[in-house]
Amino acid sequence: MSDFGFLLAVVILIPIAAATLPLIASLRYEKVGWHIAAVSLAVNLVLTAVAVRAFFVDGKLRHELGGIPVPHGIELVMDGLSVLVVLLVSVVALAVLVHTRTAGPRSNAFYSAYLLLTGGLLGVSLTGDLFNLYVFIEITGLAAYALIASKGDGKSAYSALKYMLIGTVGASLYLIGVGYAFIATGTLNMVDLSVQFQELGYGDTLVLTSFGFIIAGLAVKTALFPVHTWQPDAYSAAPYGVAGYVSALVSTVSAYVIGRVILTVYTTDFIAANPVITSALVYFGALSIVVGSVLAVTQADVKKMLAYSSVSQFGMIVAAFGIANSAAVFGGVIQLIGHAIMKGALFLGAGILAYKVGAKTVYDYEGISFELPYASAGFATLALALVGVPPAVGFIGKWYVGLGAVQGGYWIVAVVIFGSTLLTLAYVLRLVDRMYFGKPERGAAEAVADGGVSASTKRVTVGMVALVCVAAVVSVVLGPSAAWIESLLRLEEVMG
Amino acid sequence: MSAMEIVAPALVDVFVARYYHVTFMVLVAVGLYILIDSKNLVKKVIGLNIFQMSVFLFFITAAYQDGAGPALIEEGGGPYANPLPHVLILTAIVVGVSLTSLALALVVRVYEEYGTVHEDRVEEVMADE
Amino acid sequence: MTFALEIALVVFVVVSAVAVAFLRDVLGAIVVFASFTLGLAMIWVILQAPDVALTEAAVGAGVMSVLFLLTVARTTRTEGDEGYLRPVNFKALAIVFVLFVILLATVPALPEVGDPNAPAVQETVDGAQTPYGVADDNRTPYGYYIEQTPIDAGIRNAVAAVLVVYRGLDTFGEAVVVFSAIVGVLVVLRREEAR
Amino acid sequence: MRDRENTGGEEREKKPYAESPIIMTSVRVVSPFVLTYGIFVTLHGANSPGGGFQGGVIMASVFVMLGFAFGIRPTSDWADYRAVLGLATGGVVLFAAVGLVALPLGGDVLQLDVLPIAVKWGVELLEVAIGMIVAGVVTGLFFVLSRGGRKEGEEA
Numbered sequence: 001m002s003d004f005g006f007l008l009a010v011v012i013l014i015p016i017a018a019a020t021l022p023l024i025a026s027l028r029y030e031k032v033g034w035h036i037a038a039v040s041l042a043v044n045l046v047l048t049a050v051a052v053r054a055f056f057v058d059g060k061l062r063h064e065l066g067g068i069p070v071p072h073g074i075e076l077v078m079d080g081l082s083v084l085v086v087l088l089v090s091v092v093a094l095a096v097l098v099h100t101r102t103a104g105p106r107s108n109a110f111y112s113a114y115l116l117l118t119g120g121l122l123g124v125s126l127t128g129d130l131f132n133l134y135v136f137i138e139i140t141g142l143a144a145y146a147l148i149a150s151k152g153d154g155k156s157a158y159s160a161l162k163y164m165l166i167g168t169v170g171a172s173l174y175l176i177g178v179g180y181a182f183i184a185t186g187t188l189n190m191v192d193l194s195v196q197f198q199e200l201g202y203g204d205t206l207v208l209t210s211f212g213f214i215i216a217g218l219a220v221k222t223a224l225f226p227v228h229t230w231q232p233d234a235y236s237a238a239p240y241g242v243a244g245y246v247s248a249l250v251s252t253v254s255a256y257v258i259g260r261v262i263l264t265v266y267t268t269d270f271i272a273a274n275p276v277i278t279s280a281l282v283y284f285g286a287l288s289i290v291v292g293s294v295l296a297v298t299q300a301d302v303k304k305m306l307a308y309s310s311v312s313q314f315g316m317i318v319a320a321f322g323i324a325n326s327a328a329v330f331g332g333v334i335q336l337i338g339h340a341i342m343k344g345a346l347f348l349g350a351g352i353l354a355y356k357v358g359a360k361t362v363y364d365y366e367g368i369s370f371e372l373p374y375a376s377a378g379f380a381t382l383a384l385a386l387v388g389v390p391p392a393v394g395f396i397g398k399w400y401v402g403l404g405a406v407q408g409g410y411w412i413v414a415v416v417i418f419g420s421t422l423l424t425l426a427y428v429l430r431l432v433d434r435m436y437f438g439k440p441e442r443g444a445a446e447a448v449a450d451g452g453v454s455a456s457t458k459r460v461t462v463g464m465v466a467l468v469c470v471a472a473v474v475s476v477v478l479g480p481s482a483a484w485i486e487s488l489l490r491l492e493e494v495m496g
Numbered sequence: 497m498s499a500m501e502i503v504a505p506a507l508v509d510v511f512v513a514r515y516y517h518v519t520f521m522v523l524v525a526v527g528l529y530i531l532i533d534s535k536n537l538v539k540k541v542i543g544l545n546i547f548q549m550s551v552f553l554f555f556i557t558a559a560y561q562d563g564a565g566p567a568l569i570e571e572g573g574g575p576y577a578n579p580l581p582h583v584l585i586l587t588a589i590v591v592g593v594s595l596t597s598l599a600l601a602l603v604v605r606v607y608e609e610y611g612t613v614h615e616d617r618v619e620e621v622m623a624d625e
Numbered sequence: 626m627t628f629a630l631e632i633a634l635v636v637f638v639v640v641s642a643v644a645v646a647f648l649r650d651v652l653g654a655i656v657v658f659a660s661f662t663l664g665l666a667m668i669w670v671i672l673q674a675p676d677v678a679l680t681e682a683a684v685g686a687g688v689m690s691v692l693f694l695l696t697v698a699r700t701t702r703t704e705g706d707e708g709y710l711r712p713v714n715f716k717a718l719a720i721v722f723v724l725f726v727i728l729l730a731t732v733p734a735l736p737e738v739g740d741p742n743a744p745a746v747q748e749t750v751d752g753a754q755t756p757y758g759v760a761d762d763n764r765t766p767y768g769y770y771i772e773q774t775p776i777d778a779g780i781r782n783a784v785a786a787v788l789v790v791y792r793g794l795d796t797f798g799e800a801v802v803v804f805s806a807i808v809g810v811l812v813v814l815r816r817e818e819a820r
Numbered sequence: 821m822r823d824r825e826n827t828g829g830e831e832r833e834k835k836p837y838a839e840s841p842i843i844m845t846s847v848r849v850v851s852p853f854v855l856t857y858g859i860f861v862t863l864h865g866a867n868s869p870g871g872g873f874q875g876g877v878i879m880a881s882v883f884v885m886l887g888f889a890f891g892i893r894p895t896s897d898w899a900d901y902r903a904v905l906g907l908a909t910g911g912v913v914l915f916a917a918v919g920l921v922a923l924p925l926g927g928d929v930l931q932l933d934v935l936p937i938a939v940k941w942g943v944e945l946l947e948v949a950i951g952m953i954v955a956g957v958v959t960g961l962f963f964v965l966s967r968g969g970r971k972e973g974e975e976a
Contacts, residue, residue, distance in 0.1 A: 064928055161599060169547065172547055183735060538654075695966050778940060780866035
């Protein structure tokens with residue numbers, strides 16, 4: 001056990017405490033929110049890196065808050081399942097700032113909400129207590145709704161409201177599930193619950209009901225089919241920077257929680273003891289893969305296309321956690337991280353293309369690579385990585401999930417993953433083909449007159465383009481290093 | 497006597513003995529109904545609140561035991577209601593009001609942009625844009 | 626006597642909720658909702674949760690009603706349709722009914738109201754070992770809080786002790802949620818900068 | 821786009837505020853007591869029901885009463901924006917600081933028995949922090965929501 005456990009609490013507290021500073025500063029200065037966010041998130045990333053290193057060296061990190069022993073108090077845990085998610089949140093939170101520096105929004109309150117969202121996401125990733133998880137889910141939700149609406153127009157406000165209504169129902173369903181778990185056991189600590197559930201037996205009505213409601217609530221938050229409807233509207237109404245941040249992290253962390261709940265609270269024994277529930281979960285995931293891909297193919301709006309593709313990707317991740325063998329779980333984790341990097345960067349890349357030439361739909365992408373070679377190269381690489389072209393991370397994730405599905409006897413899931421890859425290829429090729437082989441039919445000025453965002457109000461910096469290109473490189477490099485990462489995570493400890 | 501006549505009263509007893517749980521379920525259903533049925537955005541937020549608050553009943557009932565007093569610890573006192581669900585619900589109430597305030601701010605913004613808080617009309621205007 | 630009061634309150638709460646569902650007038654719905662909240666607060670008192678009752682009355686009925694009224698003042702009171710009551714929406718009813726039946730099916734598995742043998746009100750737990758090998762402590766969280774509150778914190782109100790001492794992170798999170806609300810509202814209404 | 825179905829909101833804004841001497845006087849008399857009661861509830865959570873959340877709301881209700889008696893706009897102009905903001909942010913900072921100060925004192929985050937004061941006072945300190953946040957935020961919400969979104973060209 002390492003002495004660095006306290007860092008887990010510190011990395012949650014820093015962004016939240018820092019979130020007060022932009023508001024205080026707004027009494028004297030305008031537009032200092034970005035600087036405060038940058039400094040505090042940079043400090044946070046360093047501390048996170050120390051904690052992550054401690055995990056790789058010594059294994060699992062724990063911190064009992066207030067010095068109260070579990071299960072009476074709340075504990076924070078960093079293990080093989082959460083370590084990469086925590087690192088991802090810290091890195092992405094800092095990286096997206098590069099984009100919002102010039103693209104905005106730039107108000108101080110925006111960065112307060114941004115920091116609160118970061119703190120909430122870290123809390124969700126680290127907590128080892130079911131109710132504490134609910135509190136952090138709600139912080140995350142509140143901040144995310146506000147950020148989506150930060151564009152300031154009616155559409156973003158309405159989409160955020162719809163997101164909030166559905167998201168709160170999801171959180172409340174989760175809370176009902178926690179209630180059943182509490183009534184059955186009298187405890188809320190995840191590890192203690194797993195012990196008590198084992199005593200009660202995995203066929204107990206209350207245990208089964210709690211599982212059903214918790215997973216249903218989290219599925220709403222993750223935007224699985226058929227409760228995905230809020231997500232495309234919310235992503236497409238948000239500013240590009242927010243869409244990048246939210247798409248990279250918010251659903252990702254909810255999907256991570258599904259994995260956490262299945263593996264730590266209910267354990268693989270529960271999954272094995274209830275084949276009907278398990279296969280229902282897996283097939284729901286598979287259905288999401290199909291529907292998400294099909295809807296993505298039919299979209300002309302690039303933001304919506306990317307959003308529906310997330311529905312499909314998260315279907316795969318949830319199916320992987322439902323299969324719950326070691327290959328599938330590792331595939332799920334890799335896909336969580338890979339999807340976050342790729343999808344976040346794709347939104348930011350789409351933002352650059354929209355700022356520069358007003359490209360918003362597939363048709364606007366004709367010949368765009370000739371005007372914006374670097375951003376287009378990054379965007380195209382990320383898109384192909386998303387399809388799962390080897391050796392990119394998208395391929396590795398799908399490979400492991402498919403392998404796990406076959407090992408677990410879910411042949412259909414493997415087939416569905418292959419089929420959806422073809423569909424993904426179809427819509428990505430449609431884009432890439434236009435970008436590189438299409439003729440630019442109209443100039444930038446025309447696009448602006450068409451209602452695009454004018455280049456003069458939204459400047460594109462070298463940093464913004466570089467960010468997309470770096471993400472593209474990372475998404476390619478992560479793939480071949482998967483075996484090495486697997487050895488670092490020690491997921492077998494999480495799976496018991 | 498048929499099996500039905502034996503089982504039915506027993507089953508009624510099962511539900512009567514859990515009247516708060518049944519109430520929670522009815523209120524969850526009503527809250528969700530308001531949320532789905534209402535076209536007025538303010539009423540949707542009210543429905544959301546009823547939905548959330550009914551969950552509180554589930555927790556507070558779980559904390560109670562016969563003859564219990566509130567969790568104010570006395571020498572030799574007891575039994576007490578479990579303070580843990582009370583704390584959880586205190587938190588949940590505050591979460592609920594925070595969500596409500598943000599939801600209402602969003603409703604105000606929607607009204608300022610579209611001049612209506614009627615769901616269908618907002619979507620009509622949005623489709624025209 | 627108490628039981629009769631309880632039943633009256635339960636009926637009152639359910640009727641209020643149903644009334645909200647069918648009232649067209651938003652202002653009326655808000656007023657009925659406030660009474661719904663007060664009904665719940667009285668149920669909390671009966672269920673020996675005075676802290677929750679006080680909060681529900683102050684936050685639920687008080688703050689929430691003021692915020693709703695302000696919103697109606699800034700927007701509009703009518704739904705824009707004719708009539709006093711809304712018609713029954715059978716599609717919504719069907720969806721809700723499914724959820725209701727699922728929930729109702731779990732009722733026999735739940736402990737009775739006030740059951741002293743319910744797991745949630747046991748002071749100790751036998752058999753199951755506690756996590757991380759705390760071997761000599763077989764107390765449940767409930768038993769721990771009841772016993773330790775006067776010793777650890779030197780106070781009587783176990784709710785306050787759990788709130789601050791034992792589950793401080795929840796409470797911090799709760800405070801942050803409140804703070805997020807004002808940040809969110811400032812972002813949404815674009816009133817971020819100082820006057 | 822602005823096909824308002826009801827212009828009542830606009831009209832109500834323009835209508836001069838109806839002042840009632842009875843309400844104004846009673847609010848003037850009652851509000852100090854309500855404020856005191858709010859502080860009392862905040863500080864008496866340790867041994868009886870109550871605490872920061874309830875007390876904070878009661879303190880904020882003073883501003884709500886003043887708003888209804890003297891008009892929301894004059895009240896929000898009178899109340900110092902910095903004080904309201906300071907209460908909310910100060911509470912969060914105080915809570916986080918109490919949580920973190922345990923670390924250099926050799927405890928875990930949010931541990932109260934390592935502080936140089938009795939745990940009881942640590943509890944009270946955090947209740948006060950909560951009371952500050954709730955009072956500040958609820959007051960702020962009341963003022964901000966009553967003004968609605970910022971119009972083009974309007975001062976923030």
